[in-house]
Amino acid sequence: MLPKKDVILIKHLVLNKSDEAHKILANLHPADIVQILNEIKNGNKKLFFRMMSSSKAAEVLEEFDPFDRLHIMEEMTETETVRILENMSVDEITDLFQEMPTAQAESLLQKLPQEDYEELKALLKMAEDTAGGLMTTDYVYILSDVTVSQAIDDVRQFGQKAETIYYLYVVDDKKHLQGVLSLRELISAPRDKRIHEIMHRKIVSVHVDQDQEGVAKIISRYSLLAVPVVNEENRLLGIVTVDDAMEVMEAEDTEDIHKMAGITPEEDVVLTTTIWGASKKRILWLVICLLGDMLAGKVIHGYSHVLESVVAVAFFIPVLMATGGNIGTQSLALSVRGMATEELSRKNILQFIIGETLAGLQLGIICGSIVSVIAYIWQNNAQLSIAVGLSMSISLMLASLMGVLVPLIFHIFNIDPAVASGPFITTLVDITTLIIYFTFSLYFIDIISLDIVGVVSFGLKGVLV
Numbered sequence: 098m099l100p101k102k103d104v105i106l107i108k109h110l111v112l113n114k115s116d117e118a119h120k121i122l123a124n125l126h127p128a129d130i131v132q133i134l135n136e137i138k139n140g141n142k143k144l145f146f147r148m149m150s151s152s153k154a155a156e157v158l159e160e161f162d163p164f165d166r167l168h169i170m171e172e173m174t175e176t177e178t179v180r181i182l183e184n185m186s187v188d189e190i191t192d193l194f195q196e197m198p199t200a201q202a203e204s205l206l207q208k209l210p211q212e213d214y215e216e217l218k219a220l221l222k223m224a225e226d227t228a229g230g231l232m233t234t235d236y237v238y239i240l241s242d243v244t245v246s247q248a249i250d251d252v253r254q255f256g257q258k259a260e261t262i263y264y265l266y267v268v269d270d271k272k273h274l275q276g277v278l279s280l281r282e283l284i285s286a287p288r289d290k291r292i293h294e295i296m297h298r299k300i301v302s303v304h305v306d307q308d309q310e311g312v313a314k315i316i317s318r319y320s321l322l323a324v325p326v327v328n329e330e331n332r333l334l335g336i337v338t339v340d341d342a343m344e345v346m347e348a349e350d351t352e353d354i355h356k357m358a359g360i361t362p363e364e365d366v367v368l369t370t371t372i373w374g375a376s377k378k379r380i381l382w383l384v385i386c387l388l389g390d391m392l393a394g395k396v397i398h399g400y401s402h403v404l405e406s407v408v409a410v411a412f413f414i415p416v417l418m419a420t421g422g423n424i425g426t427q428s429l430a431l432s433v434r435g436m437a438t439e440e441l442s443r444k445n446i447l448q449f450i451i452g453e454t455l456a457g458l459q460l461g462i463i464c465g466s467i468v469s470v471i472a473y474i475w476q477n478n479a480q481l482s483i484a485v486g487l488s489m490s491i492s493l494m495l496a497s498l499m500g501v502l503v504p505l506i507f508h509i510f511n512i513d514p515a516v517a518s519g520p521f522i523t524t525l526v527d528i529t530t531l532i533i534y535f536t537f538s539l540y541f542i543d544i545i546s547l548d549i550v551g552v553v554s555f556g557l558k559g560v561l562v
Contacts, residue, residue, distance in 0.1 A: 099129050107133055111145055122149050127156040134169075143172040146181070155184035163196040179208045186260050187213070188233035188341060191220045195230075228312045229305040231345065232326045232335035235259050238266045239292055241275045246288040252280070261338055263322050267296045274325055274333045276300060302327050305334055313342040314439065393527045400535035409476045410538045413468065413485045414531070420464060420489065421496040421530040422523035428453050428500025429522050436508060450501050457497025458490065465489035480541040488534040495533070496526040 099107075107125075110118040111133075122130060122145065130149075134142055134157075146154045146169075158166055158181060170178050182190055182205065194202040194217070202221075206214055216234055223229030237259045239248040248265070256262045265283060267276040276296030286295050302325045303312050316324050316339055323336045397414075431453070435441035441449060469486030473479060500522055 099132055104133050104136065108137065111148060112141060114144070114148075119148050123153060127153070127160050130157045131160045140172060142169055143177075146173065146177070151180050152184045154181045159185060159189045163192045166193055167196055175205070175208070179205060182209060183213070186233055186235050187216060187220065188231065188235075188260075190217060191230070194221060195225050223305065226309050227305065228303045228307045228309065228326045228337055229334070231309045231312060231341055232305075232337045233260050233341075234335045236266065236323075236336045237262050238268050238272070238333060239278070241267045241269055241291075241293040241296065243292055244288065245283060245286045245290050245292065245295070248283060248292055249288075252283070261323055261336075264336075266325050266333055266336070267292055268333050272332050274300060274302060274327055274331055277325070300325065302331075303337070304328070309345045312337050313345040316342040317346070393524070393531055396528060396531045396535065400531075400539065409478065409481055410484075410535075412476075413472060414534070416468060417485070417488060417492060417530050417534055418527045421492045421526040424457055424460060424493050425496035425500040425522040425526040428457070428497045429504060432501045432504045436504065446505070450498070450505075453501045454494060454498045458494040460497075461490035461493030464493060481538070484534070484537040484541045488530070488537050492526070492530040492533050495529055499525055499529070 107118070107121055110121065130145065134145060137145070146157070149157065158169065161169065173181075182193075185193075190213075194206065197205075206217060209217070220229070220232075220234070235258055237252055237255050239251055243251075252262060252265065262280055265278045265280060266274060267278060269275055275293070276298045277300050278292065278296045282295060301315065301319050301321065303315060305326050305328050312324065315321075316337065321339065323338045325333055326335045326337060327333055432441070432449075435449065465486040465488075468489050469482045472485045473482035476482070503522060503525070
């Protein structure tokens with residue numbers, strides 16, 4: 098990260114169109130240029146891109162999200178935009194065009210070289226959230242029947258435009274995927290060997306229609322730098338690189354976190370420019386939780402006679418509801434994350450449910466004991482202390498169980514488990530906790546009432562005698 102004084106100096110040189118700025122920008126890392134551009138007002142960013150070579154400008158533009166690229170490109174002429182696009186990787190151009198209005202994308206597409214036009218046309222037809230929409234066609238493949246020497250010559254010829262050459266994919270004359278070879282293995286092999294003699298035949302690949310999140314998981318599971326994309330006939334269509342997979346995982350994790358909070362993905366919220374636009378994205382879950390809270394209020398109303406008998410019962414409602422909500426949300430997060438990373442499976446799901454439930458019970462006993470002691474010291478009421486302690490123990494156990502079961506049930510019905518959001522779980526736990534607490538309180542208050550009646554009766558008998 099550039100020091101603040103360097104950022105200020107470079108901004109000054111560029112905005113004043115200094116000749117020194119060209120040399121500085123040429124030597125700066127694209128990420129550092131992005132850091133400076135983030136502090137530049139729209140309208141002046143074009144000066145930076147005009148002082149950079151086309152290849153450098155393309156590298157810098159690729160550092161931005163597709164949506165941010167659109168804002169930057171609005172400042173440029175169409176000629177300047179095409180010049181930069183010609184130096185960008187195919188998958189990055191595809192991501193950019195998918196964010197553009199169709200007419201603008203088509204106009205720019207027609208101005209690109211013919212071979213790029215045909216390639217991009219094919220990629221844009223594929224679903225955005227699949228391996229086909231994520232892949233790049235800038236890769237190196239070699240034929241299985243050529244010698245190592247010939248393969249090295251091919252890599253030298255075509256490798257410069259490839260996004261990565263760490264993996265070399267081996268195909269037959271009809272481009273069916275046959276094997277894979279690392280660059281190290283190629284250059285260290287005897288020059289007269291045939292590729293099919295040294296290649297690895299066991300290949301991890303993905304289908305062109307596979308969901309992008311599944312592709313990212315495969316890359317992560319097998320620690321790959323790239324994964325080949327094939328069709329039904331096992332023909333090699335492209336590759337998905339690890340940097341694209343990381344972006345997918347980040348986007349999916351962000352989406353899940355926001356869903357668990359009951360709001361839409363971050364980019365939708367941040368880019369909303371109107372008050373209503375920001376509100377309508379959250380209103381659904383808030384209304385659902387509002388109705389749930391009304392039901393919780395109905396539970397309190399139904400047990401109002403308990404509160405009238407012992408007012409101190411109301412003192413512990415907030416702590417019971419809040420603690421139960423926290424435990425439920427924690428279990429929810431573990432459950433959703435476990436399903437997202439596929440750590441949860443049919444083999445261990447029962448063990449996970451039992452483990453989380455017992456953990457909730459253990460936490461409930463600990464917290465229940467603490468709050469029970471505090472209740473007795475504060476109110477000097479043993480019956481109330483027992484009611485609070487037992488309620489805490491059981492409600493935390495059930496909260497933990499619900500935090501696991503709700504997303505699992507959602508998953509069974511093919512509903513995104515992240516939709517089982519924090520507000521939903523919290524509301525459900527609140528209602529359950531109130532019912533448990535008031536049931537125990539009613540039971541012990543009845544005991545108290547019976548004790549009082551017995552004392553009074555005994556006293557009256559003594560008077561009569």
